[in-house]
Amino acid sequence: MVERAFNFSPGPAVLPYEVLEQASRDVVNFQGLGMGLIEVSHRSKPFIAVMDEAEALLRELMGIPENYKVLFLQGGASSQFFMVPMNLLGPGKKATYLNTGTWSKKAIKEAKLFGEVDVAYSSEDSKFVRVPAQNEYTVSADSEYLYLVSNNTIYGTAFPEFPVVDTMLISDMSSDILSRQFDVSRFGLIFAGAQKNLGPAGVTVVVIREDLLDRAPATTPTMLNYKTHAEKGSMFNTPPCFAVYVVGLVLKWLKKIGGVPAIEKINREKAAMLYAKIDESGYYRGHAEPASRSLMNVTFNLATPELEAKFIAEATAIGLNGLKGHRSVGGCRASIYNAFPIEGVVKLVEFMRQFELANPA
Template sequence: MPKRIYNFSAGPATLPYSVLEEAAKDIVNFKDKGIGLIEMSHRSKEFMAVADETEALVRELLEVPENYKVLFLQGGASSQFFMIPMNLLGAGKKATYLNTGTWTRKAIKEAKLFGDIDVAYSSEESSFNRVPEEDEYTVDRSSEYLYLCSNNTIYGTQFAQFPGKGSMLVCDMSSDIFSRSLDISRFGIIFAGAQKNMGPAGVTLVIIREDLLDSTPDNVPTMLRYKTHADKGSMFNTPPTFAIYCVGRVLTWLKEQGGVAAMQQRNEEKAALLYEAVDGNDFYRGHAEKASRSLMNVTFNLPTPELEAEFIAEAAALGFDGLKGHRSIGGCRASIYNAFPKEGIEKLVAFMAEFAAKKG
């Protein structure tokens, strides 16, 4: 096998190497059973133990209160864009959305199919380079929920603090879940695709307050009702077994690292290294306003698109992969999720200094 590169991709993203090694064995021979994990029945006692352990780790690491259900669903996080309003809204009901990037814009489009949607804030005119302060928007008292995306992968912005006013919070945490401590009780629903901080693509984690399970309109299809999956322990139909298993392995690794609080400190240190490199040289320019900067996705530009292309190509040749910015905005982006090693950032920072000295 060639030497492993540094994967700065926004997702699917880098996973702990120890998890990959363990998964490689279990996919062929799970716990010495003579059968691979992905061949096993999802209702076998072996896989049920995997699912139970994974849920228990979610609850432990995030300190999930007892009155919340933990679900493992399919369809990607994008399916939650319609499942949430489909289950929580209906005729005459309103919700408030904060538009801070591509993913909230898509969620707003879907939500308008099911209720009255108030877009209380948008940073679209400034290329989504910031998230709002609380005094920049209001939430109608009649809103069923206030929807936000905690971290925006494309633009490199993040809510450092969650809103403390208005309706129940519903949050897309696909790209920063398990990266920092949070108070689950402030949210009605949290959801996250696995392929950033939890595991491979294929499973979406949903944490939902139990009382919301009974608010679904009668015309919602069985498969799209949260209660359907809560009542069956996420086993209403065959779940993405391998993805759930990998989430459990990653969360075990996270626990061994000291848990979410320890990971938050590590993430802050990693991001500070990279932002210092961006701010310390006029050759680079950060996209996000400083107060809104993400700890997970660092977005920046060089003086010209031509230099950006050259930077990305040279970096890739040195083993720094995935630094090209999203096609909708261009530039450069370094995604440094939980499993991304600090040494990779240190080496990238050294390359950035060399490139700026050579081309600046």
Template sequence: MSRAFNFCAGPAALPEAVLRQAQEELLDFRGTGMSVMEMSHRDQVVVELARRAEQDLRDLLGISDDYAVLFLHGGASTQFAMVPLNLMGDNGKADYINTGQWSSKAIKEARRYGDINVAASSEDRNFSYVPPQADWTLSADADYVHYCPNETIGGLEFDFIPEVDKPLVADMSSTILSRPLDVNRFGLIYAGAQKNIGPAGITLVIVRRDLLGRAGASVPAMLNYQIHADNDSMYNTPPTFAWYLAGLVFQWLKDQGGLTAMAAINERKAKRLYDFIDASGFYSNPVEKADRSRMNVPFVLANSDLDKDFLDEAGAAGLHNLKGHRSVGGMRASIYNAVPEAAVEALVAFMADFEKRHG
């Protein structure tokens, strides 16, 4: 069976080596005679699996003991509520940077719980650029500053980490583990798994320990970071199979040479695709060059009437999930860690041939 090249924004491609190992262990996990899906999360085998996954993640990102690492339910969208519920103090105020749909959704949800100041926005130009920090209007009394370093839908990415004097919170769902990261510059990082971590169903939270314990008495237990930290992310039954697969991905990343090696590969993939688009008169990318995402590459055809033909022919060529998000249209190639360079080369070759025949 030949594997298709999968450019889905999420749930996204997983490393083939990870899938094969999961396949081999599916019925008999490490000699137990059971699948890991069937085992209690209190079983020592599963507890050790979880411990190993956390340690591998800490190794990859250089996460110190000053931070708790949580593996939770609910996706990044649940974090839109958990962040203000846990981090808003007496001021009840936070600064948010709006650079796309995920930022906008985070802002909308946070406004249920406090006073949200949109300190900067690129909505005036259809989220095609990152507002320079010099133009931000940050609040003196904000409890934290929130931003989304990479907007999956619009293909917009910060090329800097903001310098702020409040805890910095980042939705890193679509960029985490794609390159090295200085975790110490953040108060809290959260990420849905289904891009670079593993399958949908588990959410990663990295939170500085001094920010724990701030949730009010009315915050439900399942939305309280402190409770999850106190219970090693096992306050209730966690998504054990997704946690197991995430652990395999972390091991795979180590085998590839870690995040420095992945960064070099990801840079090559993005450059190859953007260089082709920029040299073409048939395809175009709407984002300012300095702010382009290395994970999500949106592009449009000069003649949108050809969109369906492009997608149909791409699918027939084994290039899948290239349709842009329904809110923006066009095309989008998500080129996360598990998408090999061969996939990008195949996509560029197809795009060149399609342009030759239809341009």
């Protein structure tokens, strides 16, 4: 294995090294065909097999029930901000949203173009330091769905448990899909951009309950109708072939190491190490309230912006890359998705210890 930096970037993010190695070979010569994966027709048997295997692995690892469709779409998770209400809302209909960060704010803005939106909870006034407890919001009885972002990359918060409500749940799981176990059947629709836990940028996975495919108004554009893609097996147009292929490789890797139960245990260990260091002295100050802390994105500050800049520069110099916080909030952020090795967390914690000793606040 070549010498590699520890990549704490929030996305596009770290991928398993064996996946990168396999992909590099298949880009040149896929399955001995004498041409690369990105040259193979999406209608050919070899690539159809790639799509089928990726779907089968995702179903297995997530425990997706038979009455759900798995779609591989383009346009990024941001396109789902409007596709969800375009297909599931309409004039005279209402949806409930929980505003816990930048991505939920963007989704709320898009949803208002298609129907009435009830923002039942917002932590914006407190700079999104937390997600709500079950008793902190009420879902209207006439809401079509309750929409939430399961993990907030920018602020480092996450729902430790999903809401228990009678209303259908819809979730943007772009930054924590496959990181922990949960019951898919509690959701009507789940979507996730691939570039954090699933693969490279370019494909968005949508898991949708079959009965919802008939909800879209007749005026919904063909390409933006979930039913279009469900009926054509995500092959209505040329899919993002390379991205789907790499998703399949990542899913094989995850299955090999023990699936979601195994990776959840590792994720909890990694996050616990970092939060323990943040909490021990007060030198590092966590952004998220402890009960809302993310397993995927650990956000923290130092005493001054100047000290943070020094911390990030010195960390980068020793191969701890991507620790700068989002431009909207500053500070530091360590993104430790599924493929991020625990050795990198150990190295970061040791660097944090040494930096604190050398730079008293």
